[in-house]
Amino acid sequence: MRTLRILFTSAGRRVELINCFREAAEKQGFHAEIHACDLMPELSAACLSADISFAVPRCTDPGYVTSLLDYCSYARIDLLVPTIDTELEQLAHARSQFAQIGTEVHISSPATIDIVRDKELTVEVLRAMGVPVPRTSRIEKMANGDGCWEGPFFVKPVAGSASRGIAVLEGPHQIRNDYEEPMLAQELLRGDEYTVNIYLSDDGVLLSAVPHRRLSIRAGEVEKGRTVRETRFIEIAEKVAKALPGARGALCFQLIDDPSRGPCVFEINARFGGGYPLADRAGGRFAESLIARLAGRGECATMDWREDVVMLRYDSAIFHDRP
The missing domain is CATH 3.40.50.20 (Rossmann fold)
Known part of the structure; x- marks a missing residue:
């Protein structure tokens, strides 16, 4: 072997x-x-x-x-x-x-990384491809009264990750004037939150999309989740894949299924996400497909995965003696 x-x-x-x-x-x-x-x-x-x-x-x-x-x-x-x-x-x-x-x-390509690392650019690129996204504005515009809605809304860093710096404000009057980095205001969506793990071939073709509902979240990552076969989310995944130039391999995106607005994508990660093990257990086969590609074999990431697979994370420990 x-x-x-x-x-x-x-x-x-x-x-x-x-x-x-x-x-x-x-x-x-x-x-x-x-x-x-x-x-x-x-x-x-x-x-x-x-x-x-x-x-x-x-x-x-x-x-x-x-x-x-x-x-x-x-x-x-x-x-x-x-x-x-x-x-x-x-x-x-x-x-x-x-x-x-x-x-x-x-x-993925530098062009894709540039897009997903800039949350404002992410919204612009996805909107141009017909992907539903939340209303988004620079925090300065909201503070000056140039935003197109009053609130409530999220504030988040333009280049944030792992839920860093996120806060919910009721209106522009709560905006601070001492943020340490560029910030966005994004409308507060309501409804169930989902992650969609996706896998693209080396030439950008979507091979698999595995949505799961985020039943419980801790430190920005799913703690409890359940796979769902939701056609609307898979259709959105096709558009996300087309919007990202040079995207390849495993990525994931988050959306909220707002009762009045429908599903809106608000985050993309161009890597294996923290909840990927749930997609793996359901049969998405992303890691296996990547290894098959590396070995010069046909890729095996698939849409033939199981619905209603549940992941329940728990705390464990690894012990070792200091040298």
Whole structure:
């Protein structure tokens, strides 16, 4: 059985994602040798569950990509899987450098990363493709009375992630004047919230879309979820895929099914999302498809997945003695 060396960057708590890849590799006839890195790997559950782990600078550090290139060359890494938004831009621009040393980076094009990392641009691009999106305005316009609605509304960073900096305001009178970064105002949608995990072929064709209802959320990630086969959401997924130039592999987006407005997309992540293990268990086969592609085989991500699969996350622990 050939060994497939997979590196998860900014691994953090992604133990479930690592397990998905271990199982996917086995199904494709490989032994997965899991490598993981983080700023402090001794405090990362995913790093401790990996076969090999190591420390790296912060992903915003100028030497971050160089450290990964050196390691991938030394360890002969076949596949690099990023897990957080803030490392995507650097890795997207360095994809060809990794390819030269034999490492495939699971990443969409820089153009797609630029879109999804700018929430204002995301809304503009999706709206142009006919994707339903919430009303959105720069916070300064709302504060000056130039917004097209009074409230209530969300405020959120233009380049935010993991629910950082989000707040609900009742009206423009509650807008602060000391935000530390560019902020958006976005209408407050009501209704059930969903994530749609999607997988695109290397030429941008949507192969799978697996929606799940977010029954409970903790720290911005789904804690309890249930897969639903909702035709409207899958149709939206087709439009999202067409709106993103050079999107490939696994992505996910969030929407709220507002009783008066219908489903509106408000967030896209161009990576494996925190709730991907639910799509994997339901039969979406994203990780397996990525490994099959890497091996030069036909991709196997599919629309033939199971509805009403429920994920209930719980706290566990990994113990180790300090060296």
